Amino acid sequence: MRSLLRRTGKEGSLANNGSGSSLFGFALSLPPLLLVLGFVGIPILIGFTFSLGFTKGPNRVIAIIGQQIHPKTHWWGTFAAYSDVFHDSRFVGDLVLTLAVTAISTVLVIVIALAIALHQRLVGGRTASVLATLSIVPLFVPVVISAWAIHTFYGGDGFMRSFFANIGINFPTLTSTSTAIVIGSVWTSLPFSILMISSGVQAVPDALIESAKDCGASTLKVISTVVVPLAQTPIIIAGSFTAIGIMGSFTIPLFLGPNQPTMLGVEISNFFGSYNRPQQSLVMAFIVFLAASGIAVLYIWSNVKSAKENGRI
Amino acid sequence: MKNVEANMGLELRGLKKILGGRVIIENLDLSMAKGEMISLLGPSGCGKTTTLRMIAGFLIPDAGTVKVAGKDVTNLGPEKRPSAMVFQNYALWPHMTVSRNVAYPLKIKGLGKIETAEKVEAALGLVNLLHHQDSRPGRISGGEQQRVALARALVQEPDVLLLDEPLSNLDAKLREKVREDIRELQRRLGITTVIVTHDQEEALSISDRVAVMNAGKIEQFSNPQDLYRHPATEYVATFIGALNRFEGNLVEGRIVSGSDVIGIRPEDLILSSQQNDDALPGTVELVIPRGHFFEVVIRREDGIFKAFTNEFIPAVGENVFVKIKKSLRYQNGKLVG
Incomplete structure (x- = not known):
């Protein structure tokens, strides 16, 4: 079409139309952009300046109410609140727990979701369908209900301990431990990951799997060299979203986790509300934000790589 | 006996396959010599791809045996069969470069x-693609992708090469070129090859023999010339090439009512402006240029005939004489004369 227009000498008008339509497109996307900027971007900026000791303007009231506030000592601010946080052994313990729970839960979620997706793709049948359907049920159960269900199942007076006590086995109490947070996190994160990874694995064409088999590859080889690399982007997306979600989770660690150390989501809330230390709370939030940004970079890299492979860029 | 088996490329005996409660392949027999190239030709749904997938090992037959180079491979999976397949859409792995695609089967073998x-x-x-070895499949053309798929199959040095509609995604010009390339390579390497196609021109021009399939059975398995000149069944006669088909008998060059089916190839009709033996008059209704020949539609009192000619080209409305040089006679769908 474009070459036809060029031949008829209408390229210029096409270019003008193109530029006009791109402006129109930009105008259409402006309202949500402004909304995100107003409700997310500006609060982030204000919060960040407060963590650096900018206590005037929109931060004036919270600076008066909060305790252990460090006003800025240089034109760019101060790292005093950051120093507070990193010298607090509670925070270091919380950070380690948060990272460990996030890593372990994410790996478990991806492994389970991938196993179900591969079973569904390569074996199929009624069992696979039932399993895939059951595995997304938690998506429809509110997190607080799930947390309570896990509590009554694994708690000191829960089902598991009662059941095993009847046969003379002392089953450990898992609630108020990091294990319970992992169980809860896997339970709540699994459905989304299964949906995401299943769609990625299902999208691998039959012919690509069959051609690998035709070349002599065993099922394991087909999975490791063809299916997983081709479904890499949805796997990374599912992993990124799962990790970011778990890292900032609140309900599950609050209901099921230990008091100390605890996940940073709970600790941020404690510092903000119970301890009235909003500046330190914001510092912790930015540390979580930085860690999540690292995961987001992985997500973007994966998307770019996929686009390059498919010749889109 | 050993000599016979050594010369055997592929042998299918009594193959049967039921899919979704429907019989797709029924008691199919086929054998081909080592180094031969055959086509499975037929319309969509005739069972040609199912047959190919049974040879490749993607489907296990419900009955019958598959032997490759004399060895029974009926119950082996595709990864254990001495065959290699070129898929319809090439099935190249987009995350690997061209050379990694071709190297894959060798790595699996542990070379x-x-x-x-x-x-x-x-x-x-062999397929003239050395300059693209570091390219991704998505960055090369359809014809080049087809050649990569061929290279990946050939590098396995299979006993049987299977091609599933390998040219269907290519444009007409490229199809002809790749077809010649495949034939030339197959001859040079002497590799036993089975090609599945619904394109009769492709099948007739590339194969030593063609198996024309219909409803899960082989109607006729013969060389292209024989298929065209002596189609064993009415189905083959109508499927291969153009045919004037009449229900009736042929008496002194005229179609009269009867129980037979008469088939006449358009090139077996001789047109002339002069009356001669057995030629009957007709009026030209249509003249269509077909490149190196003309298609002429003539109405005679006993029917409408389509003739191919490049000598005498009449005009529309002109009265001409049409002589039937050769005809095929079928009873109950079978060739009787």
Whole structure:
């Protein structure tokens, strides 16, 4: 079409139309952009300046109410609140727990979701369908209900301990431990990951799997060299979203986790509300934000790589 | 006996396949010699791809045996069969470069790096794609992708090469070129090859023999010339090439009512402006240029005939004489004369 227009000498008008339509497109996307900027971007900026000791303007009231506030000592601010946080052994313990729970839960979620997706793709049948359907049920159960269900199942007076006590086995109490947070996190994160990874694995064409088999590859080889690399982007997306979600989770660690150390989501809330230390709370939030940004970079890299492979860029 | 088996490329005996409660293949027999190239030709749904997938091992037959080079492979999976397949849409892995695609089967076999590199280079050289060895499949053309798929199959040095509609995604010009390339390579390497196609021109021009399939059975398995000149069944006669088909008998060059089916190839009709033996008059209704010949539609009192000619080209509305040079006679769908 474009070459036809060029031949008829209408390229210029096409270019003008193109530029006009791109402006129109930009105008259409402006309202949500402004909304995100107003409700997310500006609060982030204000919060960040407060963590650096900018206590005037929109931060004036919270600076008066909060305790252990460090006003800025240089034109760019101060790292005093950051120093507070990193010298607090509670925070270091919380950070380690948060990272460990996030890593372990994410790996478990991806492994389970991938196993179900591969079973569904390569074996199929009624069992696979039932399993895939059951595995997304938690998506429809509110997190607080799930947390309570896990509590009554694994708690000191829960089902598991009662059941095993009847046969003379002392089953450990898992609630108020990091294990319970992992169980809860896997339970709540699994459905989304299964949906995401299943769609990625299902999208691998039959012919690509069959051609690998035709070349002599065993099922394991087909999975490791063809299916997983081709479904890499949805796997990374599912992993990124799962990790970011778990890292900032609140309900599950609050209901099921230990008091100390605890996940940073709970600790941020404690510092903000119970301890009235909003500046330190914001510092912790930015540390979580930085860690999540690292995961987001992985997500973007994966998307770019996929686009390059498919010749889109 | 051993000599016979050594010369055997592929043998299918009593193959049967039921899919979704429907019989797709019914008691199919076929054998081909080592180094031969055959086509499975038929319309969509006739069972040609199912047959190919049973040869490749993607489907296990419900009855019958598949032997490759004399060895029974009926119950072996595709990864254990001495065959290699070129898929309809090439099935190249987009996350691997061209050379990695070709090297894949060799790595699976556990070949060393140097040997693998040598074989990959040789295979890519064979299909003239050495300059694309570091490209991704998505970055090369359809014809080149087809050649990569061929190189990946050839590098396995299979006993049987299977091609599933390999040219259907290519444009007409490229299809002709790749077809010639495949035939030339097959002849040079002497590799036993089965090609599935619904394109009769492709099948007739590339194969030593063609198996025309219909409703899960082979109607006729013969060389292209024989298929065209002596189609054993009415189905083959109508499927292969153009045919004037009449229900009736042929008496002194005229179609009269009767129980037979008469088939006449358009090139077996002789047109002239002069009356001669057995020629009957007709009026030209249509003249269509077909490149190196003309298609002429003539109405005679006993029917409408389509003739191919490049000698006498009449005008529309002109009265001409039409003589039937050769005809095929079928009873109950079978050739009787």
